Amino acid sequence: MTVIDESVVRYAAYLRLTSHLFRPWDEPTADPGEFAAAAWRVASSPVMSPGYVSWHPKVQQAVVVLDDDRRAAVRVELMVPPHPLTQRLAQFRGWQRLGGWWGEPESNAALVATTTLTVRVPLENACLPTPQYQPDGTPEIDVAVAAVAAVCAAMSSCLRPVLAALDAGTGC
Secondary structure, three states, X not given: OOOOOHHHHHHHHHHHHOHHHHOOOOOOOOOHHHHHHXXXXXHOOOOXXXXXXXXXXXXXXXXXXXXXXXXXXXXXXXXXXXXXXXXXXXXXXXXXXXXXXXXXOOOOOOOEOOEEEEEEEEEOHHHOOOOOEOOOOOEOHHHHHHHHHHHHHHHHHHHHHHHHHHHHOOOO
8 A cells, every 4th residue: 555645746736837947947957956946945835835844933934045156055034032122112013923833913003123033054966866857847756855855954954953042042
């Protein structure tokens, strides 16, 4: 008996619908960083909703980016405790717990100032899978899943102590 993971089936459907993201120059990319960036983009909200990947509630955004030398990194925006400057603002309101998640206050009736920390986690090409495609140009699901897993692993190993410190109230 084969167990089918419904989230992987959904991700495969989204890959078929967004295969153009893997063709930045009309040809399927052979660059592991570009492939990982596209695989991550498809796996994340708002492209896939709910996303194939989920992250810590204090992670506001995680995007795979390429620099001018085509090196990949995941740029992560973390919500952090208020900076003393933001606390001096009159009627200051910052991050608020919205159910199990953190977010900006929904009301525009008061001043809101939120602080974030941006971290760029390098992604080594040696850790990323070699792009592979089906004959129709759709990314191979196993390779896309491996690319997403590699991004998650790099992000988790680097950010685990930072998030632990923020959760403990000792960070920033």
